[in-house]
Amino acid sequence: MTRSGQEYLESLRDGRTIWLDGERVEDITLHPAFRNTARSFAGLYDLAHDSAHTPVLTRDGAHLAYTVPRSYEDLVARRRAYKVWAEASFGFLGRTPDYMASGAAGFAAAPGVFTTDTFDGAANALAFHRRLAGGDLFPTFTITNPQGAPSPYDAAGGTAQDDPVVRVVAEKDGGIVVRGAKMIGTAAVFGNEVVVGTIEPLAPRDVDRAVCFSIPLDTPGLSLISRVSYEGAARSVFDNPLSSRFDENDTLLVCDDVFVPWESVLTYRNVDASFGMWWRTPAYVNFVHQAATRFWTKLEFLSGLAILLTKSNGTHQLPPVTQAVGRLLGMVAQAKAFVLAAEASYEEVDEGRGGVMPGKDISLAQRIMAGELYPRAVQEIKLLAGGGVIQLPASGEDLLHPELGPLVRRYTGAAGRPAEDRVKLLKLAWDALGSEFASRHDQYERFYHGAPHVYLTQQAWEGDTASCERLAQSCLDGYALGGDPEGTGPR
Structure with a gap:
């Protein structure tokens, strides 16, 4: 229970x-x-x-x-x-x-x-x-x-x-x-x-x-x-x-x-x-399944944050900003695709006696994608946020101060957005992008499933190198020096 x-x-x-x-x-x-x-x-x-x-x-x-x-x-x-x-x-x-x-x-x-x-x-x-x-x-x-x-x-x-x-x-x-x-x-x-x-x-x-x-x-x-x-x-x-x-x-x-x-x-x-x-059990692949779902969710949140920031800044309709948001949403789709593909390529455990687990090849590759994608996503959102995230009142309490409050409200608001709402959004953005907490998460996601030299080497060992090599070799085997100049066509 x-x-x-x-x-x-x-x-x-x-x-x-x-x-x-x-x-x-x-x-x-x-x-x-x-x-x-x-x-x-x-x-x-x-x-x-x-x-x-x-x-x-x-x-x-x-x-x-x-x-x-x-x-x-x-x-x-x-x-x-x-x-x-x-x-x-x-x-x-x-x-x-x-x-x-x-x-x-x-x-x-x-x-x-x-x-x-x-x-x-x-x-x-x-x-x-x-x-x-x-x-x-x-x-x-x-x-x-x-x-x-x-x-x-x-x-x-x-x-x-x-x-x-x-x-x-x-x-x-x-x-x-x-x-x-x-x-x-x-x-x-x-x-x-x-x-x-x-x-x-x-x-x-x-x-x-x-x-x-x-x-x-x-x-x-x-x-x-x-x-x-x-x-x-x-x-x-x-x-x-x-x-x-x-x-x-x-x-x-x-x-x-x-x-x-x-x-x-x-x-x-x-x-x-x-x-x-x-x-040699599904334990690690199960880890990745949970972590990949969380990573997809985290990118959804960060992309949503980016959209709110651009709307607050009045830049969301500018073509370069639209393209940047599109790039972020593409990252979200990549993260989602790894989860769904790992599930769809599931493998039997112990010839079915142990049930099934997500596809190992795609699960292990997700580690590469996530470790490289997260800092790129954060950097993209920082560029969209601009300087507003570092020029903030020391505390939200400043908005309530009898003398300071009117000044803060006057100079931190934006067209159509009250100062309290804008400060609230920017403080959330800074906590996610630039604070010490955010810096820990940047390092955390880079090494979430180990160091790159470990998981890249493992991918080379675990990946289907034979199929890739066989496909390239089939191309080489399809022609020869002095052979038909028009080639043999599809094999």
């Missing part, structure tokens, strides 16, 4: 260890750096729990993201659920609960990947999926090693004890003990459980790092160290309409001799399984 937003908020008051600016945060539902975003997540739960959107968002009492799709129609239904939640944050909450939920469904679709000669995690993977779906939990993850943290064996005299990355340091009755850190825990402070693992390929000797598990956020020894909070720096919703409500935060996860019960372990001391759980 899905939870209400209030039930979700209550689940966050569990004594978890969150650090911000050198202080421990006692309750993120009340702290000014986190409370509004927590309420935004709570709003998503309310949409699923009891709203007009409930039939679209849920099936059999659980969010559709937890469903293992069995058909093309199931993929479409799941995407429609993704879209509802994405529109609630205008695409700015990237790690909503349906993201990792779809990954858990991917694990459940191919549990055999978790069975190895070192550890059989298949039953745990299935139980993990059931637990999350049954409790309507918010699963998060940290699966990236800290930058600049090579294997300790690469350094002269290095040992496993010098390793800063999460790794196994001991076995005990009933479980294992882990120590080390992971980045980037996006939205982890707002979750109920966190999956700790590695999506990066490991060397055969790095078996201590080859572990994946999921534990509650209040587990003893587990800490999350937050970056600066954009929500905490926001003046008001009027002045910072996005960063004040949709700052999902990013954290460094630290395990200080954390005990993990065996039933919470998914992979153990097996580099192939720890890597393959993401790539």
Whole structure:
């Protein structure tokens, strides 16, 4: 059964260890750096729990993201659920609960990947999926090693004890003990459980790092160290309409001799399984399906913002502006096309025993498109916005000031648009395009699914190079030196 937003908020008051600016945060539902975003997540739960959107968002009492799709129609239904939640944050909450939920469904679709000669995690993977779906939990993850943290064996005299990355340091009755850190825990402070693992390929000797598990956020020894909070720096919703409500935060996860019960372990001391759980199950492709739907939604919002700006500036009918808007709408159509094409090119999982997943080739290519398209879209809108977004009152309260208000209203209004409406629009634009929050999103979208050198190389490996090469070779094979000058025609 899905939870209400209030039930979700209550689940966050569990004594978890969150650090911000050198202080421990006692309750993120009340702290000014986190409370509004927590309420935004709570709003998503309310949409699923009891709203007009409930039939679209849920099936059999659980969010559709937890469903293992069995058909093309199931993929479409799941995407429609993704879209509802994405529109609630205008695409700015990237790690909503349906993201990792779809990954858990991917694990459940191919549990055999978790069975190895070192550890059989298949039953745990299935139980993990059931637990999350049954409790309507918010699963998060940290699966990236800290930058600049090579294997300790690469350094002269290095040992496993010098390793800063999460790794196994001991076995005990009933479980294992882990120590080390992971980045980037996006939205982890707002979750109920966190999956700790590695999506990066490991060397055969790095078996201590080859572990994946999921534990509650209040587990003893587990800490999350937050970056600066954009929500905490926001003046008001009027002045910072996005960063004040949709700052999902990013954290460094630290395990200080954390005990993990065996039933919470998914992979153990097996580099192939720890890597393959993401790539040889539908988990990663499911991630892309959710993320691609959100990205499409975000471009819709930004394009709509651009249209409002040009109308406010009185430039929307100028031919160059019309062309720029057309270019943005073309980007929206590209983003939408990737989602629909991935669904239409769906593939069977485990010869159909694990249902279906979106087409892998197109799903992986979406990462290339999104990482390159987002900064171009933002740059296009900045050019359309002009200088108005940087010449704004420090606060919307200036409009209400007895002496300052009349001046601000007189000089910030536009023909046919009251000053308050125009300032409101421009502040929204700045929060989306030029603020520190916006800069984080620019970097975030560029690296949402990894670094370009990773996903471009993977595309070369995963793409259908044989068909492309075969088509080009068929052209070469169709003629020869000294042959018919008119050619052989179509083959």
